[in-house]
Amino acid sequence: xxxxxxxxxxPAPSPKRWGRRLYAWYLRSDALKGFTLxxxxxxxxxxxxxxxxxxMVTISFWAQIGFEFDTTFTLANYGEAVEQPLxxxxxxxxxxxxxxCAVVTVLVSYPMAYYVAFHVHKHKMTWIILMTVPFxxxxxxxxxxxxxxxxxxxxxxxxxxGLGLIEEPLAFLLYSPTAVVITLAHAWAAxxxxxxxISLEKIDRSLLEAATDLGDGPVKRxxxxxxxxxxxxxxxxxxxxxIPTVGDYVTPALVGGPDGIMIANLIQxxxxxxxxxxxxxxLAIDMMVVVAVISLLYIWLTRKITEKxx
Amino acid sequence: xxxxxxxxxPSRALYFYAIxxxxxxxxxxxxxxxxxxxxxxxxxxxxxGFTTKWYVEMFNNQPMWAALNNSLNVACxxxxxxxxxxxxxxxxxxxxxxxxxxxxxxxxMLPMVVPYIIMGVALLILITQLGFDLSLxxxxxxxxxxxxxxxxxxxxxxxxxxxxALEEASTDLGASPLSTFWRVTLPLVFPxxxxxxxxxxxxxxxxxxxxxxxAGTDPTLPIFIWSQLxxxxxxxxxxxxxxxxxxxxxxxVFFSHWxxxxxxxxxxxxx
Amino acid sequence: MTSNNDFVxxxxxxxxFGSVVAVDHLSFxxxxxxxxxxxxxxxxxxxxxxxxxxxxxxxxxxxxxIDGAPMSEVPPHHRPTNMxxxxxxxxxxxxxxxxxxxxxxxxxxxxxxxxRRVEEALEMVKLPGFGNRRSNELSGGERQRVALARALIxxxxxxxxxxxxxxxxxxxxxxxxxxxxxxxESVGITFIFVTxxxxxxxxxxxxxxxxxxxxxxxxxxxKDLYNHPVSVEVADFIGQMNFVEAQVMxxxxxxxxxDTTGLGKITAPASSDFVQKGANIxxxxxxxxxxxxxxxxxxxxxxxxxxxKTSAYLGDRDHxxxxxxxxxxxxxxxxAETGANSDQSLDRQSIVWLSWADESLIxxxxx
Numbered sequence: 013x014x015x016x017x018x019x020x021x022x023p024a025p026s027p028k029r030w031g032r033r034l035y036a037w038y039l040r041s042d043a044l045k046g047f048t049l050x051x052x053x054x055x056x057x058x059x060x061x062x063x064x065x066x067x068m069v070t071i072s073f074w075a076q077i078g079f080e081f082d083t084t085f086t087l088a089n090y091g092e093a094v095e096q097p098l099x100x101x102x103x104x105x106x107x108x109x110x111x112x113c114a115v116v117t118v119l120v121s122y123p124m125a126y127y128v129a130f131h132v133h134k135h136k137m138t139w140i141i142l143m144t145v146p147f148x149x150x151x152x153x154x155x156x157x158x159x160x161x162x163x164x165x166x167x168x169x170x171x172x173x174g175l176g177l178i179e180e181p182l183a184f185l186l187y188s189p190t191a192v193v194i195t196l197a198h199a200w201a202a203x204x205x206x207x208x209x210i211s212l213e214k215i216d217r218s219l220l221e222a223a224t225d226l227g228d229g230p231v232k233r234x235x236x237x238x239x240x241x242x243x244x245x246x247x248x249x250x251x252x253x254x255i256p257t258v259g260d261y262v263t264p265a266l267v268g269g270p271d272g273i274m275i276a277n278l279i280q281x282x283x284x285x286x287x288x289x290x291x292x293x294x295l296a297i298d299m300m301v302v303v304a305v306i307s308l309l310y311i312w313l314t315r316k317i318t319e320k321x322x
Numbered sequence: 323x324x325x326x327x328x329x330x331x332p333s334r335a336l337y338f339y340a341i342x343x344x345x346x347x348x349x350x351x352x353x354x355x356x357x358x359x360x361x362x363x364x365x366x367x368x369x370x371g372f373t374t375k376w377y378v379e380m381f382n383n384q385p386m387w388a389a390l391n392n393s394l395n396v397a398c399x400x401x402x403x404x405x406x407x408x409x410x411x412x413x414x415x416x417x418x419x420x421x422x423x424x425x426x427x428x429x430x431m432l433p434m435v436v437p438y439i440i441m442g443v444a445l446l447i448l449i450t451q452l453g454f455d456l457s458l459x460x461x462x463x464x465x466x467x468x469x470x471x472x473x474x475x476x477x478x479x480x481x482x483x484x485x486x487a488l489e490e491a492s493t494d495l496g497a498s499p500l501s502t503f504w505r506v507t508l509p510l511v512f513p514x515x516x517x518x519x520x521x522x523x524x525x526x527x528x529x530x531x532x533x534x535x536x537a538g539t540d541p542t543l544p545i546f547i548w549s550q551l552x553x554x555x556x557x558x559x560x561x562x563x564x565x566x567x568x569x570x571x572x573x574x575v576f577f578s579h580w581x582x583x584x585x586x587x588x589x590x591x592x593x
Numbered sequence: 594m595t596s597n598n599d600f601v602x603x604x605x606x607x608x609x610f611g612s613v614v615a616v617d618h619l620s621f622x623x624x625x626x627x628x629x630x631x632x633x634x635x636x637x638x639x640x641x642x643x644x645x646x647x648x649x650x651x652x653x654x655x656x657x658x659i660d661g662a663p664m665s666e667v668p669p670h671h672r673p674t675n676m677x678x679x680x681x682x683x684x685x686x687x688x689x690x691x692x693x694x695x696x697x698x699x700x701x702x703x704x705x706x707x708x709r710r711v712e713e714a715l716e717m718v719k720l721p722g723f724g725n726r727r728s729n730e731l732s733g734g735e736r737q738r739v740a741l742a743r744a745l746i747x748x749x750x751x752x753x754x755x756x757x758x759x760x761x762x763x764x765x766x767x768x769x770x771x772x773x774x775x776x777x778e779s780v781g782i783t784f785i786f787v788t789x790x791x792x793x794x795x796x797x798x799x800x801x802x803x804x805x806x807x808x809x810x811x812x813x814x815x816k817d818l819y820n821h822p823v824s825v826e827v828a829d830f831i832g833q834m835n836f837v838e839a840q841v842m843x844x845x846x847x848x849x850x851x852d853t854t855g856l857g858k859i860t861a862p863a864s865s866d867f868v869q870k871g872a873n874i875x876x877x878x879x880x881x882x883x884x885x886x887x888x889x890x891x892x893x894x895x896x897x898x899x900x901x902k903t904s905a906y907l908g909d910r911d912h913x914x915x916x917x918x919x920x921x922x923x924x925x926x927x928x929a930e931t932g933a934n935s936d937q938s939l940d941r942q943s944i945v946w947l948s949w950a951d952e953s954l955i956x957x958x959x960x
Contacts, residue, residue: 046414049410049411050414052407053408053411053430053470053474056466056470057430057467060463060464060466063448064445067447067451068440123339123340123343124340126336141576141579143344144575145571145572145575145576146347149528149567149568149571150528150544150567150568151544152528152530153354154351156354156551157351157353157354161350198347201347252434255437258437259438261439262531266551276437283443283535289447292443296439296443299437300436300440487678487679487680487682488682491676491682491743492695493669494649494744495675495696496696496698496699496700496747497670498670501699505695
């Protein structure tokens with residue numbers, strides 16, 4: 013190995029030199045380059061999400077008098093949220109409705125996803141498009157369509173009447189929690205099926221063939237291989253339906269009736285007619301915290317169960 | 323039938339289930355166009371007769387056109403901004419090692435799991451506290467917020483699908499980072515950019531809750547529709563509008579899927 | 594200006610990825626016009642080093658000089674290097690001609706000249722008329738040549754090649770090796786070549802740096818590496834080698850008397866510092882330097898008796914594995930098929946004699 017005799021001239025301290033030094037350091041730092049690129053996105057998201065959240069949390073500790081805020085720190089809003097039976101009941105009802113909706117939707121969508129993942133070989137793309145296109149149409153109108161279907165003079169009732177099967181229209185169809193669940197399930201099915209489909213699609217077919225080779229029949233194969241491996245998709249789908257629907261406002265308003273309104277309607281009222289923004293903020297935070305806790309519990313629980321089955 | 327591997331044998335039962343499922347998915351939606359041609363001001367059976375007068379009425383509805391215009395503007399602008407931000411973000415995340423990458427991605431993806439009402443509320447508070455007015459600009463901002471996660475997800479998938487070595491090769495051959503982006507990256511991720519734009523456009527165009535909270539005096543189309551839902555007499559016209567939107571959405575989604583598969587063949591050869 | 598001997602020079606270059614040390618204090622030089630290989634198993638740091646030369650990674654410490662200029666402040670697109678990537682990285686949205694012409698835009702070359710150079714490059718890699726084809730219309734070997742042409746067309750000072758032949762099948766690989774060698778000699782550019790295939794490195798290079806775990810174990814010509822490895826690791830990595838433990842009994846006049854486990858008392862030429870009286874060392878001998886005979890030879894070569902365990906027929910040579918009392922591993926012996934021994938019938942369980950010349954023995958330090 014030869015000795016190198018390169019002469020490096022002593023650097024003259026000038027702005028240009030510092031600039032080049034900085035540039036060299038910038039080049040060396042992979043992280044810095046990445047960060048600079050990411051910064052606009054991060055900035056926008058940070059500003060529009062974290063700061064409003066911060067403010068919302070702050071307001072929840074205030075009180076509202078007329079159009080002004082009384083900024084003395086108070087836990088009264090949270091106290092009221094917990095104590096008032098109305099708020100509690102509404103929150104519980106919202107969780108129940110969303111939970112039912114999520115479970116029902118996943119159960120109903122799973123076989124469909126399974127079918128496309130395992131039994132469709134030609135035109136897979138067409139099936140996928142057919143499954144998901146409804147999601148891209150107007151949400152409002154889809155909810156409204158159910159209003160039409162379930163209503164007093166709606167499709168089901170006038171149809172059944174026309175066929176002579178019933179005398180009086182079925183009143184329970186519309187303006188009930190059931191209506192909300194059905195409508196939400198229909199609205200979100202297209203969205204939920206994708207994670208399930210993707211995780212089923214990813215399953216290595218040779219695993220199933222190995223299981224068969226070792227003696228497993230179709231049912232055992234499903235329970236032992238397919239189901240556990242598709243759990244991440246199932247979990248994702250459940251949460252993807254549960255979390256947004258808890259805060260849904262449109263569906264309860266259109267098809268829920270007084271028995272079907274959910275917490276989001278109440279929150280909206282706080283910012284509208286009731287004009288108690290701090291209360292609205294604390295209710296919103298309440299809802300978020302509860303949803304987060306339930307979601308984490310759910311993830312933990314399903315992990316445990318999956319480990320047991322497999 | 324016998325050419326298919328054992329594992330992949332088709333199942334009759336599931337096939338019927340799938341058809342039923344699709345039926346459940348589409349039939350409610352198909353009622354809308356059906357009643358939009360129905361010559362009856364009330365939306366109920368029995369069907370009275372075919373008419374296009376509701377479409378005519380809709381065409382003459384000035385406020386509707388204004389709302390439609392607003393929605394188109396908001397959707398275009400927010401989709402463009404969200405896609406741009408998603409592009410930078412996706413490139414940064416897939417091509418560089420950033421410390422704290424996981425939490426950062428978590429924060430950016432957060433809007434996907436937070437109910438829109440909460441974000442609407444939070445933004446409402448922020449904007450009013452800052453003293454600004456509610457307007458289409460505030461709606462656009464909110465739509466950018468909820469679209470960026472989708473844009474990033476779409477574009478991250480696209481970036482991961484093409485080899486980083488291509489960009490390195492371009493740099494190695496003398497192209498500055500900007501030049502590489504323009505000559506290599508952009509052409510190759512373009513289908514993703516387009517898909518992201520269409521996705522974000524659709525999300526914004528259809529979004530109601532946050533728009534409702536944050537719009538000022540100019541309504542977007544969903545807000546307009548909502549206001550019409552209280553008036554039973556206006557309903558058929560609304561259905562006509564809805565049916566048209568349905569058809570256009572179908573076309574757009576089919577087009578964007580076709581675009582993705584077509585471009586993939588052209589740009590991802592034999593890898 | 595630099596002399597020709599240190600055209601590319603690394604001074605104490607290290608690269609850390611978090612707590613992982615990919616490259617560990619490398620210092621060596623590469624001469625102008627060399628075909629220099631970085632050889633080692635995967636994970637040894639050779640690709641990282643190549644990428645640092647190209648500018649895609651920056652050294653954590655140390656400095657890289659190319660033609661006298663320090664590279665730390667030079668971004669990859671300004672460096673006088675070009676790279677042939679492992680998966681070729683042919684731009685799929687451009688045809689071959691556009692691929693080749695891609696980098697010329699930055700050298701500010703006129704259109705006419707660009708066209709001429711592209712045709713010239715296509716001729717050079719034996720792909721005339723391929724200009725309009727696209728990446729998906731080319732075979733692996735053709736893509737490899739396009740990648741080569743695209744890099745060479747810019748006439749870089751140094752060409753970096755990242756295992757370019759790895760994806761080709763054996764026959765094609767051997768053809769391409771010959772072509773690459775010929776190309777390098779005609780073009781005269783310094784090639785820095787990364788590979789894990791030691792046969793490839795031995796056949797192509799003027800010098801090789803054997804690397805492992807980020808360090809350079811030895812930098813030498815193929816011949817020197819093969820015949821005079823400096824450590825057990827290098828000796829074992831290049832070709833096949835037999836090892837025997839030994840203790841130095843005496844050193845006199847450049848000759849060492851060794852007590853070995855298995856070969857008994859032997860003598861070997863010794864010139865290195867570590868061969869001291871009482872030292873524990875390793876004796877190594879190449880399989881083709883061992884002579885196999887049914888009877889003990891009488892020409893005074895060192896000899897030991899053993900039994901054949903297994904054999905392998907490789908077409909042009911036979912490999913015999915002979916187990917000797919006291920040695921754990923059997924000795925590998927390689928005999929050319931047309932050699933003097935080919936008429937002997939040596940099968941399993943035959944008792945044979947292994948002989949060798951003292952000069953064939955290589956002494957290595959125990960780690």
